[in-house]
Amino acid sequence: MNIDSVDFFYASMPEVTLEADGSQDALLVRVTAGGHIGWGECEASPLTSIAAFVTPRSHGVCQPVADSVLGERIDSPADILRIARNVGRNSMDLLQAGHTWSGIEIALWDLLGKAKEQPVWQLLGYERTYAKLPYASMLMGDTPQGTLDRARLARANGFRAVKFGWGSYGTGTAADDADHVAAAREGLGDDAQLLIDAGQIWGDDVEAAAARLEALEKAHATWLEEPFLPHAYVAHSQLAGRARTVGIAGGEGAHTVHMATNLIDYGGVRFIQVDAARIGGIGASKAVADHAVQRGVTYVNHTFTSHLALSASMQPYAGLADHRICEYPVEPKPVALAISSNHILLDENGEVRAPDAPGLGIDVDLAGLVPYLRHVEISIDHERVYTSPDVPHRVSEVV
Amino acid sequence: MNIDSVDFFYASMPEVTLEADGSQDALLVRVTAGGHIGWGECEASPLTSIAAFVTPRSHGVCQPVADSVLGERIDSPADILRIARNVGRNSMDLLQAGHTWSGIEIALWDLLGKAKEQPVWQLLGYERTYAKLPYASMLMGDTPQGTLDRARLARANGFRAVKFGWGSYGTGTAADDADHVAAAREGLGDDAQLLIDAGQIWGDDVEAAAARLEALEKAHATWLEEPFLPHAYVAHSQLAGRARTVGIAGGEGAHTVHMATNLIDYGGVRFIQVDAARIGGIGASKAVADHAVQRGVTYVNHTFTSHLALSASMQPYAGLADHRICEYPVEPKPVALAISSNHILLDENGEVRAPDAPGLGIDVDLAGLVPYLRHVEISIDHERVYTSPDVPHRVSEVV
Structure with missing residues (x-):
């Protein structure tokens, strides 16, 4: 299968304070391939990481992250490694690329796990x-x-x-x-x-x-x-x-x-x-x-x-x-x-485990996230290069 | 004096190729303080570096670069070092911040040199x-x-x-x-x-x-x-x-x-x-x-x-x-x-020197750059957080 789409969902608290608390906003990533969906998350600065995905090319090794990802084959962990190498090379001079790619990479593992009905750790x-x-x-x-x-x-x-x-x-x-x-x-x-x-x-x-x-x-x-x-x-x-x-x-x-x-x-x-x-x-x-x-x-x-x-x-x-x-x-x-309808909870021993369900085992709840979503638009020379996905529409698609 | 404004000018060739040639685009930075103007340049990915300047805060140590720069005192090299430390700390988790700050920092040295009528090397x-x-x-x-x-x-x-x-x-x-x-x-x-x-x-x-x-x-x-x-x-x-x-x-x-x-x-x-x-x-x-x-x-x-x-x-x-x-x-x-009306040329020995003129000694030619300028607009929740400076207007201001 090939990567059909990569969508970013920027969510934040209504007010983001100066606390050293990184949970005040999030950049969720949804990847689709071969009818499967994977979810990941980038940490942090959502707008900057979105920009690194869509920015116009500066030169051969300063390309937007999108150019190394969209349309790529994704059938095995080796494909993820191959795309990672391409991102590293093609976006060598784009500093933020590593953070943007991280969320996409996580989503690819989730997607692959779901497609193969295996947890990612397996x-x-x-x-x-x-x-x-x-x-x-x-x-x-x-x-x-x-x-x-x-x-x-x-x-x-x-x-x-x-x-x-x-x-x-x-x-x-x-x-x-x-x-x-x-x-x-x-x-x-x-x-x-x-x-x-x-x-x-x-x-x-x-x-x-x-x-x-x-x-x-x-x-x-x-x-x-x-x-x-x-x-x-x-x-x-x-x-x-x-x-x-x-x-x-x-x-x-x-x-x-x-x-x-x-x-x-x-x-x-x-x-x-x-x-x-x-x-x-x-x-x-x-x-x-x-x-x-x-x-x-x-x-x-x-x-x-x-x-x-x-x-x-x-x-x-x-x-x-x-x-x-x-x-x-x-x-x-x-x-x-x-962000999710299920959570990783402490067991009777006060301990936690990585989920056994396929992929990352976390059910993303886009509908529950709607109150927190922020809409981003970026234009260059009055041409739109990025618009946040239309959520109500997409939710119905996903469900 | 205090930093009154920081403006970014994104310029590029009409067509940017996959050559490993980093001169195909540029992000020029203009800083004003106390009636003086300084110019710098960020390398590379102009849109991403602009985003890192204006992005909404993610938390206390993931703030936009702007928040550590605008309004700050700038009277001596020690002030540049102080602002650099603040950017480093306040934007610790914003990966692109280093590239964005680089162009601003260069502009601050240029500005300080012009204000003190000394070349930066001095x-x-x-x-x-x-x-x-x-x-x-x-x-x-x-x-x-x-x-x-x-x-x-x-x-x-x-x-x-x-x-x-x-x-x-x-x-x-x-x-x-x-x-x-x-x-x-x-x-x-x-x-x-x-x-x-x-x-x-x-x-x-x-x-x-x-x-x-x-x-x-x-x-x-x-x-x-x-x-x-x-x-x-x-x-x-x-x-x-x-x-x-x-x-x-x-x-x-x-x-x-x-x-x-x-x-x-x-x-x-x-x-x-x-x-x-x-x-x-x-x-x-x-x-x-x-x-x-x-x-x-x-x-x-x-x-x-x-x-x-x-x-x-x-x-x-x-x-x-x-x-x-x-x-x-x-x-x-x-x-x-x-980008500039003067250039650093090879002398009769085929050698080059840093200019002796105040600041960086390079005269930025915004008017000459007009054909290459690209106009960027970024909105979040339909509120404009960034618009490229209006150039014809600004040129007349500068001249």
Whole structure:
């Protein structure tokens, strides 16, 4: 079969705030081929990613993503890899192309799984799935007491691993940060995993990050995430060399496979966190997972948005028993939940699994998304080059 | 003074082909502040870079570039660095932001130089400029004879250094490539520098690239450029370890300072090639130049477009006497030449220098560009979020 269409659905909350909460908008991708439908999601900046799909060609290796995708053959995972290579080559100088392609790639796996009646993890070569321990991602409180209260709430909600980050963390003194970390540990009790996310706050300042290590190790934090900019491998490696019990984590900013493998090979991270909706999709993520296994580094998904994105991000390591921890969007905005009619829920053990249903196993609910959809039009020289799909019409088509 | 406006002018040839010729379109940026005007250029994909400037916010660290730029104070180079950091942080998850910001950053240096009546290289701390040896960038011929003819033509036009690349290079056998390289050397004679550009053709396949080393060294090629993908440091380093006389070059794909310094520190390149219009502008390029000097690596500009981009790309190493070679757009399309009324020409020694006039020293000719301008309109929910500036009106304002 061949790719007949690629449609983008841009959804957002009525008001998007300055919170570090990536679930406030979404760019959903629908691909059709041979009468099958696949769904994916790009992370983030919907308008920019749409533009990268339809932009006029700049030259031979700065082509719109559409030109490497539409009409292409799609019968097997090898076809996805072939198209990925073409996008990489033909859109070499189009920086945003990686993010746009990621959502399309995810949709192609979903489509292929549905066509072959297999879950994506099986198409990736895994024979079974393993339960993952979801961690709740939360913003650091405004005060240590606030952080402590949130930690208690997360435990009460059944989470055995909790991540705190952003907010004031890293912006004040190391002593302030130590108070937050100690409060988080107190609120969690001794038997839960504590993860801390610095959100790139120290740029490449190794000393600033190193000043936080003692408090993190005293609180038995599992990892310190994104202390630095994603390409700052020298800084990552120096910090990793000075840490004893706490692992350095990172990788969500990777938009190529090499960016993530470099963070392992040169940055010395102990946890590699991959966002399938940025790195080039599920195939690219699986390549990183393979490399992580080889290097004895733990693979973790990065997901802060919908359960479609969650399923996509779980597939690449669904069959890895020893890679246990999983980022779980615990307080997503309504738009992120509205994307699908089913969700990946915690089981009686407080654990989650990649779905067994064909494809990604997530039922996209376009009708439920209607209140959040935004209509985009782009014209060049007064000729329309992009118009958002007509949704009521399309919904009836889909149903 | 404060930044009053940022305007984008998207210009292109009537027909943009699949040639690997980046001069077929351009995104010109005009910034105004305190009654002064600065000009810059983004490379490439104009529509996508415009979208990254105006896109609705996705969350706190996925903001449109505009939100970190408009209204900001701009009195000194330190202000440019401050805004660069804000763009980096506030648009962390907006992949295209680096390309969009690059053109704005260049325009800010031009504006600051004009306001202070100093050339940009002086603002960067250089006391004088040094003449650079321009190399002509040419596509490899369809046959070795074609390559030989082009090499002779380049010599006849006064060039003492010539680069060949793209076309069939790397796509056939190593023997075919060897014929082209030998033909290029024959056409150039013994007293000109020969440079070869592989355009990332081997991905991260070290053996494929290594199979070309013997022919390159036999022809005394100065460098082999971009054998691999820009993040493939392991492959770069392995190839560099196997090369004897030929240096590995790369860096044009860098969209952050660390990407370029990593190619030096981990990739073992002997020549670091920076496109100021991609890496984050002139300040980011200067940071790479400083690192290159420290590491004993030769800094080279990457420029395939206008003389505005050429001036911008020469500033970061204008004052470095030992970094001699300079990419010079030898066959640009008419749109690239139309951008300015003056150009950086070869002197009697066949050499070029960064201009001494204030700012970038390039007079942008908006009126001359009118035939090439493309009009962009973007609407979200039927509300216009972007319209290309009204040019005839603006021209009269500028003049």
